[in-house]
Amino acid sequence: MTECTDLSASNEANEVTRLLIEAKRIAQRFYQLTGKPLGISGEIAEHEAARLLGLVLAPPREAAIDAYLHKDGKTQSIQIKGRAVSATRRYIGRVSKIKLEPKFDAVVLVLLDKSSFDTLEIWRAEYEDIKNRLIAPGSKSRNERGSLGISQFKTVAKKIWPDAPPKI
Secondary structure, X not given: OOOOEOOOOOOOHHHHHHHHHHHXXXXXXXXXXXXXXXXXXXXXXXXXXXXXXXXXXXXXXXXXXXXXXXEOOEEEEEXXXXXXXXXXXXXXXXXXXXXXXXXXXXXXXXXXXXXXXXXXXXXXXEHHHHHHHHHOOOOHHHHOXXXXXXXXXXXXEEEXXXXXXXXX
């Protein structure tokens, strides 16, 4: 395995943060002018997940794994998905293709406000739950394309950021 990118410990972290802020501004302006997304939500989602959840980004082009979580002496492999959504209609739309191989520990879905690219919510689903949902009969999008609607993803996921409100 090649070296991971730990942005929290990197000397380049401040420069990456500045570039992401600039990229968000450009994406916002592009959307205002064209009504179309610029297509950078995946990269922004990866960096936001790393920053907010303490993940270490995997090397570029590592199949199905975007980051690692080192916790309690164990390492978990994470696939990160990002989606820019309306702040008032967050659960409309689809999660991009989830690759089941090579096996990983969890999928993290980062919902970004499409007007600002700020993080709205982050959801986590475990590998087995995602796999079972994707292979369940009935949907070509799910079965052949590995794609779930955001609301479908939420049925097997847990909201992890901001912290879910306590249950009463």
